[in-house]
Amino acid sequence: MGWFTEPDYWVSRLVFQRGLAALYLVAFLGAALQFRALIGERGMLPVPRFTARVPFRRAPSVFHLRYSDRFFAGWAWTGCAVSAALVAGADGWLPLWGAMLLWLVPWVMYLSIVNVGQTWYGFGWESLLLETGFLAVFLGNDEVAPPVLVLFLLRWLLFRLEFGAGLIKMRGDECWRRLTCLDHHHETQPMPGPLSRFFHRLPKPVHRVETAANHVTQLVVPFLLFTPRPVATAAAALMVLTQLWLVLSGNFAWLNWLAVLLALSVIDFPASAPRTAPAPLWYEVVVLGVAAGLVVLGARPVRNMLSRRQVMNRSFDPLHLVNSYGAFGSVSRVRHEVVIEGTAEGTPREDSGWREYEFRGKPGDVRRRPRQFAPYHLRLDWMMWFAALSPAYAGAWFGGLLERLLENDPDTLRLLRRSPFPADAPPRYVRASLYRYRFSTRRERRGTGAYWQRTYVREFMPPTRLTGTGPPA
Template structure:
């Protein structure tokens, strides 16, 4: 069926397949490094305990047939291995069914991890990665032209992602409507990066322009993804440019990176030849086998049926943000930062080795890999890697209702648990665990240019209360 083929999107397919596979690789590496500590057999929120409370129907996962940390690492290793082959294009150069099988395998493997990940995997970009991985499975191999229906459905995904985020903002805090949101955001975002401090100190008129640009990119541009070329390509490039600014100024795991990759679904080969004339690729393909056409039509039809609730959600008065309407994380609702925090509160965890802490006792802070702590440390660049514990510490400071994991973190620190300590930047008690742990809240703000020149500090902080009074393990 010639009408079914999108031969002008060969390079887009290469970017989509390899880019999504690269993000799966990062996700599996992140799971191998962090899941056993956070959610493993002796984790902060043990997955075996969760699996005893939910059925496969409620939360599909391979681990319903038995969880162990070794099995988790095996699944992550297999997923990472398959993702690596997709990055270099090995399955894509084989039979038509091979890349489809490879993507469905890593989708199923990561779904098994996300569905038992509880709070630590409750981020919108987990669902986004799962949905994207499932859809690109039906882009075909190098032996056939990219299916037009798959390309169009990927545009529908980008539309929901961008327009959903824009509508959340318009329905959210007043700061998005009066154009002041980005006067606060660079300072109060969950995990600033090395450029965030400089972005915050840009003029107020620039921050207002940032908000206007965000509204235009999320509320207007997405509609043009469905326009004829080259308009659709221009719309996709505008989305990519706005996402690159977010990459430069913050750490949002792989959210911005996957949006950039997905936006390529609207950039045709002619536009890519204009932008990158040195790239050559073949756009002559033999006829697509009928069986593959039938599979793609059936899958897209199924996904369109699932699209009803996300579509209604976009225009609902009480729009849901980052919501999955099915347990397989297909055709989800997206949107972030409906409101912007005006004041940054950081929870600083400290330990004391004294038998009985007093006014003169020394309390030594635990530094995390990504979240602010030491005021003289420049915020690091960690994205697209996802530091899950650091992100939850930001939610904890906002008053997250689920803090059981934090109670277990305190216990692990009092025990001197080596695996937990490896999630932190350093162990301030190398000779043995502290006797006491406490957690204090501080109001953090960026230093001014003058303060930074004088002290070298990136932050200025003032005490804002006590989250956890000193506690010790019973003896």
């Protein structure tokens, strides 16, 4: 079938595949380095406890068959190795069927992790990586030109990602309709970056332009993806610029970078297409069958996207093949942070010498400038932001976190930037307090050297010891 492939997009495929492999590598690396404290055998939400109550059909994963921390570590590090091989172009050294199988490996491996990751893996970019990764299996390698149907499905995924995010904003917080959300968002977003304070301090008219440009990019430009070249190329390029703006202004794991890669798959880079063989019949049949199946499955996320009761970041099947996306349907006007402290004294009083734990990414020390971590994902730091929004988000794991801090658990302490207690002398008590944080004004920054100003709000968790932990207040 002459229409089946599009040779002009071979550079787009190359850039997309290498970038996707790099994001797989980041995802597996984060799993390998963080899993023990989060979902390990002694973690806050252990995998064995989860697989004991959730059947395989609801959450397909190799860890239903066997789990140990050593096995999980080997699984995650193997995922890193396979991803690194794909970054290096190993799929180009294999026949077409072998390349497809190689791309299937990280998808299966990461699916097994996400499906037992529970709260720690409940973010929309997990499903986005899996949905994108599944499509990448059928993009082929240097033997054949990129299939038109798979390129179209990548555009359709980018459309749903952007348009769904735009709709959830317009249906949600009124500040998006009034163009005022960015007066607050740069300061209250989950994990500010090194330039977030600069973005927050931009004049309010600039914030209005930012917000309006966001609406245009998410609600109008996605339709141009399905127009002929060069309009579709220009639309995708505009999306790339918008996503890079978001990269500069905050830390959203690999969400923005994956959106960039999806947009780059739309752009036909000017380069002479290499000679390729005609697509084999079996490959055409497989791609047609997969595309038809995804179109059928995709009806549910489309209905959700068009519904007035639209929900964001939801998967509609246990394999995460089709999903809904969206972010910040509501924007916080005030930033709250949960601050955890410990004391070595036997009686927990206000003057008991409380010492503060420092997290890697979330605000803590007011003098510490926010760091850039994306595309790496600090899962505990993100969930601490949700905990500050409502204790209900922390009910399943926060008590376990405090218990492990009381034990000076080394796996948990490795998730932190700094523990105020030596390894052989854990605290006697820990407590958690809620503070309001805001960026320092220029005058405050010059006078105090602090990036943040904070004010005590209330107790989040009373002083707790190993024999008396309980759920958050």
